[in-house]
Amino acid sequence: MTRRRDPEARRTAILDAARYCFGRHAYADTTVGEIAERAGVSPALVIKYFGSKEQLFQRVFSFADDAAALLDAPLEELPRHMVLRVLAVQRGEARDPILRIAFSRQHEDQGEQARADFKATVVGGLAARLTGPDAALRAELAVGVLLGLGALLAMVQADELGRLAPDEVVGRYEPLLAPLLLPPGPSAP
Known part of the structure; x- marks a missing residue:
């Protein structure tokens, strides 16, 4: 049989x-x-x-599923969720949009379309979720922080960062992302 x-x-x-x-x-x-x-x-x-x-x-270079997974958290939990998602990718638990977008430059015309898709779905999707001024700029900056983390782990294979537990990495990166993603709190009187 x-x-x-x-x-x-x-x-x-x-x-x-x-x-x-x-x-x-x-x-x-x-x-x-x-x-x-x-x-x-x-x-x-x-x-x-x-x-x-x-x-x-x-x-392969469609980023819709990646954007959905990256942005799948309430706004107040998004900084932590996004860092944990990048770490999951590096542990092989999720697909790696960081390397795909980093290597898209070698693909000429096809890479240009991939970058446009990444910009629209990942960066644009994040900007649409943000409130307050300069949402598009803050989304680009936040994605830049995440791309840096992903590239550092995947391509540089940072030894010191690699030794940290996920919560320790979140503790270092959440303060970088929170001001970009979350609306400012009420100001003191």
Whole structure:
């Protein structure tokens, strides 16, 4: 008796392989065959599920799910939640939008579209949640802090920061993010 393979598991394996390949090689240098080999499937199956290399790239570099996960907390809990989300990504518990956006520069025209999607969904989504003046600027600054944390952990592999427990990292980063994300409290009389 032949065991049927789970189509959703194959689709996930293809996306994981594509994230890996596109994160390390330019779009022009990445082949469907390379992605298929890494995913353990045939190139034809990659095309069947995603249509083309370009459509697969667009799916990999869509940040809608990342933005939803990053912003999925009440506003007053958002600074803590966002730092914990970046840490979860670094522990391999979530997808890594930081590396994808960092490596988008090597993808020419496709990377430009990825950056526009990141800006609209992540930065724009955050700005829409903020109240008070300069929401768009504060959103860009907050995302910059998070990108810095993610890049430091993923690319630099900061030893001292890596030794801290998640709550200790939150304790260091929450004071940086809170003034950018939260409306100012009532002023003293």
